[in-house]
Amino acid sequence: MAITDIRAFAHLTAEDVETLGQELDTIRRSVEQSLGERDAKYIRRTITAQRGLELAARAVLFGSRNRWAWLSGTAMLSVAKIIENMELGHNISHGQWDWMNDPEIHSTNWEWDMTGPSAQWRRAHNYSHHTYTNVLGKDEDLGFGILRMTRDEAWRPIHLVQPVANIVLAALFEWGIALHDWTIEKQLSDTPRFQVLSEPNRLFGRKIARQVTKDFLIYPAVTGPAFMSTLKANATANLIRNLWAYAVIFCGHFPDGAEKFTEEQLEGETPGEWYLRQMLGSANFSAGPVMGFMSGNLSYQIEHHLFPDLPSNRYPEVAVGVRELCEKYDLPYTTGSLGKQYLLAFRTIHKLALPDRFLRRTADDAPETSSERKFAGITLHGGPENRPWSIDPATGKRRGLRSAMHEAKIVLRAKAEHEKEVLRGAERTLRAKARQEKDLLRRARHALRKSAASNPA
Amino acid sequence: MGRKPNAKTVRGVKDWLEAPAAGIAERGGKLNLLRGAVARATTPLLPDDYLHLANPLWSARELRGRVVDVRKETADSATLVIKPGWGFDFRYEPGQYIGIGILVGGRWHWRSYSLTSPPDWNDPRYGKKVIAIAVKAMPEGFLSSHLVNGVSPGTVVRLAAPQGAFVLPSPPPPKVLFLTAGSGITPVMSMLRAMDRRDAVTDVVHIHSARTAEDVMFAAELDDLHSRRPGFVSHIHLTGANGKFATTALDELYPDWRERQTWACGPLGMLDEIEKHWHEAGLGSALHVERFEVERSATTEGGTVTFGKSGRSVTVDGATTLLEAGESAGVQLPFGCRMGICQTCVVTLSAGHARDLRNGTERFEGEKVQTCISAAAGDCTLEV
Ligand code: FES
Numbered sequence: 001m002a003i004t005d006i007r008a009f010a011h012l013t014a015e016d017v018e019t020l021g022q023e024l025d026t027i028r029r030s031v032e033q034s035l036g037e038r039d040a041k042y043i044r045r046t047i048t049a050q051r052g053l054e055l056a057a058r059a060v061l062f063g064s065r066n067r068w069a070w071l072s073g074t075a076m077l078s079v080a081k082i083i084e085n086m087e088l089g090h091n092i093s094h095g096q097w098d099w100m101n102d103p104e105i106h107s108t109n110w111e112w113d114m115t116g117p118s119a120q121w122r123r124a125h126n127y128s129h130h131t132y133t134n135v136l137g138k139d140e141d142l143g144f145g146i147l148r149m150t151r152d153e154a155w156r157p158i159h160l161v162q163p164v165a166n167i168v169l170a171a172l173f174e175w176g177i178a179l180h181d182w183t184i185e186k187q188l189s190d191t192p193r194f195q196v197l198s199e200p201n202r203l204f205g206r207k208i209a210r211q212v213t214k215d216f217l218i219y220p221a222v223t224g225p226a227f228m229s230t231l232k233a234n235a236t237a238n239l240i241r242n243l244w245a246y247a248v249i250f251c252g253h254f255p256d257g258a259e260k261f262t263e264e265q266l267e268g269e270t271p272g273e274w275y276l277r278q279m280l281g282s283a284n285f286s287a288g289p290v291m292g293f294m295s296g297n298l299s300y301q302i303e304h305h306l307f308p309d310l311p312s313n314r315y316p317e318v319a320v321g322v323r324e325l326c327e328k329y330d331l332p333y334t335t336g337s338l339g340k341q342y343l344l345a346f347r348t349i350h351k352l353a354l355p356d357r358f359l360r361r362t363a364d365d366a367p368e369t370s371s372e373r374k375f376a377g378i379t380l381h382g383g384p385e386n387r388p389w390s391i392d393p394a395t396g397k398r399r400g401l402r403s404a405m406h407e408a409k410i411v412l413r414a415k416a417e418h419e420k421e422v423l424r425g426a427e428r429t430l431r432a433k434a435r436q437e438k439d440l441l442r443r444a445r446h447a448l449r450k451s452a453a454s455n456p457a
Numbered sequence: 458m459g460r461k462p463n464a465k466t467v468r469g470v471k472d473w474l475e476a477p478a479a480g481i482a483e484r485g486g487k488l489n490l491l492r493g494a495v496a497r498a499t500t501p502l503l504p505d506d507y508l509h510l511a512n513p514l515w516s517a518r519e520l521r522g523r524v525v526d527v528r529k530e531t532a533d534s535a536t537l538v539i540k541p542g543w544g545f546d547f548r549y550e551p552g553q554y555i556g557i558g559i560l561v562g563g564r565w566h567w568r569s570y571s572l573t574s575p576p577d578w579n580d581p582r583y584g585k586k587v588i589a590i591a592v593k594a595m596p597e598g599f600l601s602s603h604l605v606n607g608v609s610p611g612t613v614v615r616l617a618a619p620q621g622a623f624v625l626p627s628p629p630p631p632k633v634l635f636l637t638a639g640s641g642i643t644p645v646m647s648m649l650r651a652m653d654r655r656d657a658v659t660d661v662v663h664i665h666s667a668r669t670a671e672d673v674m675f676a677a678e679l680d681d682l683h684s685r686r687p688g689f690v691s692h693i694h695l696t697g698a699n700g701k702f703a704t705t706a707l708d709e710l711y712p713d714w715r716e717r718q719t720w721a722c723g724p725l726g727m728l729d730e731i732e733k734h735w736h737e738a739g740l741g742s743a744l745h746v747e748r749f750e751v752e753r754s755a756t757t758e759g760g761t762v763t764f765g766k767s768g769r770s771v772t773v774d775g776a777t778t779l780l781e782a783g784e785s786a787g788v789q790l791p792f793g794c795r796m797g798i799c800q801t802c803v804v805t806l807s808a809g810h811a812r813d814l815r816n817g818t819e820r821f822e823g824e825k826v827q828t829c830i831s832a833a834a835g836d837c838t839l840e841v
Binding site: 028029032033035036037038039040041048051052055093094095098099100101102103104106107108111112113118122123126127130131207210211213214218219222271274308309 | 477497498500501502506507510518519558560562563564565566567793794796797798799800801803815816818824825827
């Protein structure tokens with residue numbers, strides 16, 4: 001069972017959750033009020049740099065029959081495509097720059113250089129995913145419909161191919177996203193399944209045709225004799241962009257500590273609880289300014305999920321405030337290196353390919369998901385009277401989820417240690433007993449042999 | 458036979474080539490064929506998106522212009538001469554207004570101003586074709602003050618195509634009366650200049666009110682016109698010394714006013730009075746008025762929300778979101794999260810003001826608003 005009651009899980013009172021929500025609102029407002037020339041310059045410069053880089057890459061690829069030209073052209077094109085996808089396409093379509101009131105940098109007009117039409121992505125992503133983040137059965141981004149990412153989902157034999165499906169998804173990420181959004185768009189707009197020329201289908205088809213002809217026909221053809229090498233360069237750049245986008249997304253939602261929720265939690269969810277769900281459902285990865293930029297600042301996935309429409313260049317500073325709040329309310333702030341976060345997600349993908357009987361933990365205390373039940377039946381350190389929702393009498397600090405998790409870990413470990421000890425003791429006794437019996441047997445056999453020798457028939 | 462399918466094929470090929478640039482059809486002109494063809498390689502962008510990196514005016518995706526001159530008219534008003542970029546249609550009619558967007562603090566602010574230049578104006582001082590607007594700084598209007606005092610030549614502005622029905626027909630009627638006050642003179646200036654350029658100044662009386670002689674915009678030009686054109690009378694009425702111009706004085710001053718086609722533009726109170734006077738005289742059809750959208754800080758809460766496409770409207774308080782307003786009026790508006798995060802509900806505010814309920818930010822005409830978290834701040838119209 002994933003989390004059904006976020007307040008109980010977070011070990012916070014209703015008032016705590018509400019004040020937490022208000023404090024997050026304050027962060028939001030202070031960023032909104034300080035938006036200005038500096039931010040506008042940032043996005044305009046990013047756009048200029050990205051377009052410049054892309055033009056340069058395309059120009060260099062005219063000589064792509066030369067190995068160095070191919071390499072540098074492909075590298076530049078990959079970087080340009082990554083920036084276009086992450087810092088521009090993703091963030092502008094979120095409405096992060098709508099405040100500028102510039103129709104050319106506006107969520108309703110921006111079209112990105114990916115297979116799927118932006119409009120379809122916006123509905124699937126901005127609405128379905130961001131409103132219902134990590135809610136089982138509501139957030140279609142949980143495993144993108146092909147991977148089993150939590151043991152709340154029943155195992156089916158098809159999941160055995162998960163390791164392969166994962167690689168395919170990573171390499172063809174833009175196609176995965178496109179098909180995914182297209183399906184959701186048809187669902188959301190109640191389009192009849194077999195209506196071939198429906199509006200979503202037409203939009204989808206037109207976009208694919210344009211994207212594919214551009215990268216695999218027009219650009220190669222324009223470079224003339226370098227047709228094949230340009231085609232390979234374009235395919236490679238798309239592949240690199242796909243792998244990177246895939247890695248960033250997976251690190252944001254699937255490492256251990258990014259929790260999943262059930263639909264029960266949605267019922268009567270308060271704004272504070274909504275914030276809390278975003279916080280507990282996402283994960284960051286540590287990144288310097290360059291990696292942050294290349295990931296569209298989705299290395300700050302937690303901040304992005306709290307404030308999806310605040311400009312990405314502000315996430316680093318927002319993160320400072322969010323971390324302080326986590327400290328204050330004793331909440332976990334899931335982060336780690338890109339490698340570590342990805343390995344955790346990778347582990348889950350492979351583990352959950354197996355049927356549940358091969359898995360030791362349950363959906364309540366598994367590493368990839370846990371629920372408030374994890375704490376039931378455990379007597380935590382402070383004694384049951386201090387739990388949940390308490391202030392530590394010694395430090396005066398709020399004791400929330402982070403301490404609870406920490407303590408639960410210790411308790412669980414102690415419990416496991418104890419069980420292991422008991423097991424070891426039993427084993428020792430058994431072994432001693434076996435030794436004794438063996439000894440007895442040997443002696444009996446010895447006596448038998450002796451008597452046989454002394455009494456020959 | 459033979460010709461028709463052929464013509465159809467040519468059309469078909471042309472349409473197909475132009476398709477990627479279809480969004481800018483009206484502005485694209487003859488270049489659209491080329492634009493569409495090149496866009497096959499630059500998709501999802503247009504070639505313009507790359508070109509305008511070199512020069513902001515090289516784009517027909519959006520109308521843009523560059524301010525080439527700022528001339529003071531009076532202490533608190535100025536003329537802005539603007540050289541429009543690709544796709545601007547210079548065949549506007551005298552009296553029309555344009556939308557102009559100015560970048561202040563990273564944000565584009567959007568207002569409408571009357572054109573003061575005659576159509577197809579070619580001023581040798583500025584080289585190619587240019588347009589002009591005149592702006593008067595309003596006490597509360599931060600943008601108008603910025604335009605009068607803060608804009609320097611070279612600034613790039615966004616433009617919206619000329620529009621408005623307050624126009625002078627061509628040829629002009631034989632007898633004309635212009636009644637203006639303050640910056641209400643601006644659309645009439647365009648009409649006068651057009652008449653002058655076309656040598657079509659018929660029998661024209663222009664009564665203009667201003668507080669003092671220093672406040673009269675275009676005073677020298679009016680004088681000059683008055684002396685050059687025998688058919689033109691410039692009547693300046695100074696309200697500081699003489700009080701408001703009374704419509705009843707017309708009978709005495711210009712007794713033939715009933716025979717004239719009249720164009721009036723100025724403060725709302727003045728226009729109301731003029732309208733009443735003309736209607737009482739049974740001359741409603743001879744009167745043309747222009748009401749300027751008053752620049753103000755909308756402290757108003759709630760108002761009547763009109764939904765442009767369906768024509769429905771509903772009156773709501775300042776706490777009701779525009780989305781709820783639409784639903785209560787039975788208008789289907791798009792929505793997703795209903796909490797301001799998904800941008801599904803964004804629509805254009807085509808008139809009036811709205812307020813973002815989360816932070817109180819005001820939204821103006823021409824801006825896009827999230828209906829799920831915005832409320833009416835006075836009467837407003839949504840483009841849905
Ligand atoms: S409905 Fe989601 S932002 Fe308005």
